[in-house]
Amino acid sequence: MKRLQGKVAIVTASTQGIGFAIAERFALEGAAVVISSRRQNNVDAAVEKLRSKGLEVTGVVCHVSNPQQRKELIDKTVQRYGNIDIVVSNAAVNPSVDNILETKESVLDKLWEINVKATILLLQAASSYLNNGSSVVIISSIEGYNPSQVLAMYGVTKTALLGLTKALAAEMSPKTRVNCVAPGIVPTNFADFLVKNKDIRKGIEERTLLKRLGTPEDMAATAAFLASDDSSYITGETIVVAGGAQSRL
Ligand code: NAP
Numbered sequence: 001m002k003r004l005q006g007k008v009a010i011v012t013a014s015t016q017g018i019g020f021a022i023a024e025r026f027a028l029e030g031a032a033v034v035i036s037s038r039r040q041n042n043v044d045a046a047v048e049k050l051r052s053k054g055l056e057v058t059g060v061v062c063h064v065s066n067p068q069q070r071k072e073l074i075d076k077t078v079q080r081y082g083n084i085d086i087v088v089s090n091a092a093v094n095p096s097v098d099n100i101l102e103t104k105e106s107v108l109d110k111l112w113e114i115n116v117k118a119t120i121l122l123l124q125a126a127s128s129y130l131n132n133g134s135s136v137v138i139i140s141s142i143e144g145y146n147p148s149q150v151l152a153m154y155g156v157t158k159t160a161l162l163g164l165t166k167a168l169a170a171e172m173s174p175k176t177r178v179n180c181v182a183p184g185i186v187p188t189n190f191a192d193f194l195v196k197n198k199d200i201r202k203g204i205e206e207r208t209l210l211k212r213l214g215t216p217e218d219m220a221a222t223a224a225f226l227a228s229d230d231s232s233y234i235t236g237e238t239i240v241v242a243g244g245a246q247s248r249l
Helices: 017-028 040-051 067-081 105-129 149-172 198-206 216-227
Strands: 008-011 032-037 057-061 084-089 130-139 176-183 238-241
Touching: 008 017, 008 067, 017 032, 017 040, 017 084, 017 130, 017 216, 032 040, 032 067, 040 057, 057 067, 067 084, 067 105, 084 105, 084 216, 105 130, 105 149, 130 149, 130 216, 149 176, 176 216, 216 238
Parallel strands: 008 032, 008 084, 032 057, 084 130, 130 176, 176 238
Antiparallel strands: none
């Protein structure tokens, strides 16, 4: 399928895991994709990997909470490709497994900065370059519906993204659609602390109806749907991609 032919896409935190799979899927569907993350060597390696498959990708270093690097991400995209059709806000951190009432203020600030505020600031920087019919995809988490004890404050920031999706969809309509993906557990580096223990992993798999963890490609397929015109009458929505794990009614 080439649903994104001629489109220009920015994907944050896209040198590995879910972000990388989204970048690859978008490029396979015909988009020119701008890859980014904090480390130049990771950006170079990801770009090289996708270019070796004949895909149209560029890389820009961008720590999402660095204002100068956010500006460069937008500026370099616009210099190279003109305008922007798709922005995927995928970066997040989970620096602590403390209970909320024991979480240090500096950690609360970091969670808010990267998981929520950076999405808003990136879209502020991108908004004047977004084409008519553009699409924003925000990556939340199933944890946003029911924050679990070990991921409590992280989960709350992901709840905020569900509200942010609704609010931005209203604010950015009708030019731009804004939707959200809420992944279940996917065995990436990010989730390693959860899935490296075989018993815990089994428990997570058992709590899904499909009896398996998600894959980055599962998330990428949904992000591609939301970025494409196949979802042209959908905005302000969150799609849970979690194998039927419990999220909401
Ligand atoms: P991952 O495999 O660990 O990949 C993290 C990526 O983010 C890397 O490319 C990393 O590259 C980049 N990165 C980290 N901090 C960054 C920052 N401040 N600014 C820019 N880039 C940054 O993670 P993942 O599992 O794919 O997670 C991606 C998203 O999915 C996150 O929003 C996460 O909350 C969400 N999610 C994940 C799961 C799961 O089970 N994996 C479940 C639900 C939701 P550098 O080191 O070069 O920066």
